[in-house]
Amino acid sequence: xxxxxxxxxxxxxxxxxxxxxxxxxxGGGPAGLxxxxxxxxxxxxxxxxxxxLELGGxxxxxxxxxxxxxxxxxGTRGFRIAQELIKELTPFKGSGQxxxxxxxxxxxxxxxxxxxxxxLSGKVFPIKPKAMxxxxxxxxxxxxxxxxxxxxxxGAGGIQTLMNQYGVKPGKRALIVGAGNxxxxxxxxxxxxxxxxIAILEAMDRIGGWWVHAAKVRRYGVPILLKHTISRAIGKExxxxxxxxxxxxxxxxxKYQVECDLIGISVGLTPTVDLLRQANVKMKYVAFMGxxxxxxxxxxxxxxxxxxxAGDSAGxxxxxxxxxxxxxxxxxxxxxxxxxxxEEAKREIDQLWARLGYLREAEVSSKVRKGLEEVLxxxxx
Amino acid sequence: xxxxxxxxxxxEQVSFWSGVLDPESNLDLISVPPEDLWREKRAGLVVIExxxxxxxxxxxxxxxxxxxxxxxxxxxxKVNYDLCTGCTICVSKCPGLACFVIDKTPADYSIVKLPYExxxxxxxxxxxxxxxxxGKPVVEGEVxxxxxxxxxxxxxxxxxxxxxxxxxxxAIKVKGGE
Amino acid sequence: xxxxxxxxxxxxxxxxxxxxxxxxxxxxxxxxxxxxxxSLHANGIKVYRYSTRLNRPRGxxxxxxxxxxxxxxxxxxxxxxxxxxxxxxxxxxxxxxxxGKIDLNLIQGEAGSDDNV
Ligand SMILES: Cc1cc2nc3c(=O)[nH]c(=O)nc-3n(C[C@H](O)[C@H](O)[C@H](O)COP(=O)(O)OP(=O)(O)OC[C@H]3O[C@@H](n4cnc5c(N)ncnc54)[C@H](O)[C@@H]3O)c2cc1C
Ligand code: SF4
Ligand code: SF4
Ligand code: FES
Numbered sequence: 001x002x003x004x005x006x007x008x009x010x011x012x013x014x015x016x017x018x019x020x021x022x023x024x025x026x027g028g029g030p031a032g033l034x035x036x037x038x039x040x041x042x043x044x045x046x047x048x049x050x051x052x053l054e055l056g057g058x059x060x061x062x063x064x065x066x067x068x069x070x071x072x073x074x075g076t077r078g079f080r081i082a083q084e085l086i087k088e089l090t091p092f093k094g095s096g097q098x099x100x101x102x103x104x105x106x107x108x109x110x111x112x113x114x115x116x117x118x119x120l121s122g123k124v125f126p127i128k129p130k131a132m133x134x135x136x137x138x139x140x141x142x143x144x145x146x147x148x149x150x151x152x153x154x155g156a157g158g159i160q161t162l163m164n165q166y167g168v169k170p171g172k173r174a175l176i177v178g179a180g181n182x183x184x185x186x187x188x189x190x191x192x193x194x195x196x197x198i199a200i201l202e203a204m205d206r207i208g209g210w211w212v213h214a215a216k217v218r219r220y221g222v223p224i225l226l227k228h229t230i231s232r233a234i235g236k237e238x239x240x241x242x243x244x245x246x247x248x249x250x251x252x253x254x255k256y257q258v259e260c261d262l263i264g265i266s267v268g269l270t271p272t273v274d275l276l277r278q279a280n281v282k283m284k285y286v287a288f289m290g291x292x293x294x295x296x297x298x299x300x301x302x303x304x305x306x307x308x309x310a311g312d313s314a315g316x317x318x319x320x321x322x323x324x325x326x327x328x329x330x331x332x333x334x335x336x337x338x339x340x341x342x343e344e345a346k347r348e349i350d351q352l353w354a355r356l357g358y359l360r361e362a363e364v365s366s367k368v369r370k371g372l373e374e375v376l377x378x379x380x381x
Numbered sequence: 382x383x384x385x386x387x388x389x390x391x392x393e394q395v396s397f398w399s400g401v402l403d404p405e406s407n408l409d410l411i412s413v414p415p416e417d418l419w420r421e422k423r424a425g426l427v428v429i430e431x432x433x434x435x436x437x438x439x440x441x442x443x444x445x446x447x448x449x450x451x452x453x454x455x456x457x458x459k460v461n462y463d464l465c466t467g468c469t470i471c472v473s474k475c476p477g478l479a480c481f482v483i484d485k486t487p488a489d490y491s492i493v494k495l496p497y498e499x500x501x502x503x504x505x506x507x508x509x510x511x512x513x514x515x516g517k518p519v520v521e522g523e524v525x526x527x528x529x530x531x532x533x534x535x536x537x538x539x540x541x542x543x544x545x546x547x548x549x550x551x552a553i554k555v556k557g558g559e
Numbered sequence: 560x561x562x563x564x565x566x567x568x569x570x571x572x573x574x575x576x577x578x579x580x581x582x583x584x585x586x587x588x589x590x591x592x593x594x595x596x597x598s599l600h601a602n603g604i605k606v607y608r609y610s611t612r613l614n615r616p617r618g619x620x621x622x623x624x625x626x627x628x629x630x631x632x633x634x635x636x637x638x639x640x641x642x643x644x645x646x647x648x649x650x651x652x653x654x655x656x657x658x659g660k661i662d663l664n665l666i667q668g669e670a671g672s673d674d675n676v
Contacts, residue, residue: 051624053594053643063567065476065535067437069454075439075474077533077567103643105624120644139625151605151618161622161642166597167570169560184400192499192566199389206398211433212477214400219552220499221516223389224399237616238605243385257385272625320436362436362455500566534567 021047021099023333024115024129026106026275029057030319031311032135033085035326040092042334047127048098049117051105054165056082057137058312059319061160063189067210068320068359079164081319106136109279113306131306131333134276135326138269138290138312143177146232148265152239156186156266163193171262175242176200177230181209183266187217190264198258201228203247210364228255230263239263271313279304288371289315295377299332299349300325303379308333315375317368320359328352391515401514402430404548412460413548414483424467425484425492428548429458431477443474443531469537472496473530482537483547491547492525497536502527503555511542511550518554520546561601578648595641595652596622596629607631607641608655631655 023039025032028050039046054060062078073081092098103120110116115132118124140155142148152171154162156178162168174195176187179202187197200217205226207214214224231245231252241259245252270291276283282295282303293315294302301308308329311322328349335345360369395401402411410432419426427448429440434455441451441458448464449471451457471480472494482494493511503509503524510518526539542550562570576591582604589598596607596619606616607629619629624643632653633639641652 051643053645065439065474065533067435067476069436069438070442074437075443075476079568080533140621149610149615149617151607151616154619155621158620158622162597162600162619163562164568166593167562167565167568167573168597168601169562170600193562194500194564202399207400210435210477211397211400212431212435212479215402215430215514216478218400219512219514219516220554221391221512223391223393225389226394226396226399238618244389254385256389257387258389259387358454359436361453363434365436365455498566500564502566 018114019125019127021045021127021129022131022337023047023330024049024106024127024132025135026115026132027057027135027137027311027313028052028055028100028102029135029137029311029322030059030081030085031137031313031322031326032057032133033082033089033326034323035133035135035310035330036098037085037088038327038330039333040089040097042330042339044097044330044334044337044339046092046098047101047129049101049104049106051103053103055086055100055102058157059085061157061164062185063164063192064185066319068318069355071355072320072323072359074320078319106275109275111280129306130337131308133300133308133310133326133329133333134313135309135311135322136272136275136313138316139272140265141268141270143230143265143267145230147235147239148233150233150235150239151237152235152261153233153263153265156182156264159186159262159264160189164189169193169195171195171260173198173260174262174264175230175244175258175260176264176266178202178266178268179207179209179214179224179226180266180268181213182269183264184209184213184217186264186266187222188213191217191220191222195262197222198260199244200224201230201244202226203229233263269312269316271315273313276302276307276309276313279307281307284375286315286371286374288367289317289375293371293375295375297377297379298328298353299335300329301332301379305379315368315371318359321356321368324352324356324359391517395515397432402432407432410457412458414460414462414465418462419483419485421486422465422467423484423486425482425486425494426462426465426467427460427471428481428483429460429471429479430481430551431458431475431479433457435477437476439474439476440471440480443470445470467494468530469494469528470530472537473533473535478535481551485547489544490541491544492539493522493542493547493550494537494539495551495553497538497553498534501555502536503538503553508556509540510554510556511540511546512552512554513549514551516552519549522550522553524553560603578646580646580648580650580652582652583654589646591648592645595631595633595639595644595646595650598646599641599652606654609657611657614656 022045059078059082068074108116234241244256310325412429414426438451446464478496484492511522522540578591629642
């Protein structure tokens with residue numbers, strides 16, 4: 001594995017005054033936001049950077065009420081959860097304890113514990129934290145099929161951003177590929193925005209998402225075709241249709257040719273781990289968690305003693321668990337920096353783990369539990 | 382190659398794992414009120430169609446009378462029908478839109494109170510299409526009331542259905558829309 | 560098309576000001592402060608650039624600044640991620656053909672480029 005070059009090597013000069021902070025949190029989704037809140041409550045000075053135009057991560061695009069336990073705000077719509085978390089942060093703004101940078105992306109990590117931030121304006125500047133929590137969330141997987149690069153073929157997350165965050169009707173007739181929770185929910189959200197959904201295709205012999213999410217779209221007449229997939233998209237400048245094939249023991253059998261101006265791909269997420277890689281954090285490929293994920297201890301600390309992880313970037317899961325992991329990471333940072341005692345930290349982290357256990361008990365979480373067995377470690381010394 | 386059909390029949394796949402409940406054979410997985418109590422309870426009783434163990438409990442935590450229990454968090458909800466008042470709070474709070482309140486007390490029709498988060502919202506008195514679990518319009522029904530118990534955007538529509546359609550109608554569609 | 564009626568969401572607070580901008584010289588209207596790509600899409604523009612090698616049309620994909628599919632030329636500057644760059648009054652936006660000038664972000668290898676076709 002190659003080490004990142006130092007800023008001096010890249011830019012030919014070193015930065016005169018490097019901003020310092022106690023805790024740098026990269027990513028302003030539920031994991032990053034709850035990590036920030038917890039750290040602020042424990043007295044730390046926090047810098048939060050988010051590459052998007054607003055805080056909230058995945059939450060701001062979710063119009064549905066969240067599952068989980070009411071303790072983690074289940075029953076509240078995703079975008080409202082984001083608003084609530086952001087509101088809780090406001091008292092800390094202007095107190096000098098919290099700095100928030102929007103439209104700012106952490107693009108590089110250097111062994112000297114320097115992180116390079118790049119702003120939309122083109123400005124690039126370094127920051128030197130004592131500790132860092134990576135909460136960069138996840139990225140969507142793409143599916144290979146002919147013409148999959150045509151405009152009008154978007155990731156499910158892209159559709160949600162366009163439609164629910166910015167209020168643009170993404171198309172008139174949509175086809176969704178993938179009946180996991182995200183595909184099912186996006187189909188429902190498209191109906192809410194007045195877009196016709198022709199069908200949801202699922203390669204497996206059963207829906208991958210939760211049954212109730214499927215029932216919600218079925219009762220509005222959206223078919224879910226099991227053991228079907230898209231065999232190609234049709235169109236020149238943008239998507240005009242698709243060929244749907246049945247998956248049979250003898251291979252794909254083309255079955256329908258439909259007209260559509262929107263195809264939503266939702267075949268899974270993979271953790272966003274570029275920064276962790278750059279920092280040479282020890283990683284492992286765990287299919288159950290969505291791809292390469294960092295090894296971490298019970299306190300969400302990675303093999304680099306100054307770097308912690310939380311949320312989907314530590315393994316694809318839920319907003320509820322992401323929020324708890326964020327709190328665990330910040331509690332651990334506070335302990336390391338001497339803001340709370342060993343005993344206090346242990347008590348708090350034990351309680352947070354109890355809540356994680358409670359959330360992960362279900363059959364539908366069995367994959368996460370298996371995945372964790374592979375990545376949960378104890379760092380020596 | 383033979384010509385491909387450009388219409389997907391709506392009932393191409395109707396099975397439990399494509400998201401459609403069979404109210405006969407999946408009865409043990411859902412909560413349905415006992416018939417004698419149901420016939421008498423004014424305002425109706427809750428029917429819960431949440432047949433999979435998922436980590437979720439807002440139905441439990443929102444019910445003002447403690448009629449629904451989800452314990453542990455991942456269990457399938459259990460209803461104590463003596464406690465249910467048919468208040469429809471769970472109907473509006475359940476993220477899976479899996480709770481329905483059904484009132485069988487009127488002599489010549491029943492009322493299905495179902496969650497609704499679509500546009501447009503029907504008016505009281507309007508006649509709408511009543512859809513079954515696959516979205517097929519099965520009968521027309523008059524909207525008797527539109528409420529918003531949790532004031533959070535999820536409406537509860539009270540729709541009048543003929544006797545015998547209580548366990549069939551699960552959604553409505555405003556006429557004239559696309 | 561902009562969404563006006565939605566059962567759950569109210570977009571009015573996110574749409575403070577309608578401003579004029581230019582796409583390939585044509586006058587269009589969009590909301591200031593929202594990403595450029597949103598206003599283009601609402602105006603029916605779905606092709607944002609042509610790919611480097613095979614000259615294939617590209618629209619947006621990830622919508623969160625991670626995939627480079629939406630790079631356009633904005634006020635003469637190439638490789639602008641229109642999905643996360645806010646629209647300003649009077650902006651001149653052009654489809655990008657080919658690579659444009661390399662910028663620092665690309666050297667850093669931060670974007671998982673999908674440009675290998
Ligand atoms: C359709 C859908 C439905 C869902 N439903 C539920 C549900 O009902 N219940 C539930 O609990 N969960 C649900 N989830 C899952 C939940 O949204 C995610 O698990 C959760 O958002 C993960 O939080 P996170 O903070 O780790 O990541 P994210 O929410 O993805 O946030 C990561 C943030 O980091 C930013 N970022 C990334 N890289 C950088 C960088 N280099 N520099 C600066 N910023 C960066 C991103 O812009 C983003 O804002 C759903 C998800 C989807 C997509
Ligand atoms: S209808 Fe009211 S009383 Fe009955 S279960 Fe639902 S919330 Fe409880
Ligand atoms: S709130 Fe709805 S989805 Fe959640 S457990 Fe209760 S009935 Fe099921
Ligand atoms: S659409 Fe992916 S970077 Fe803009």
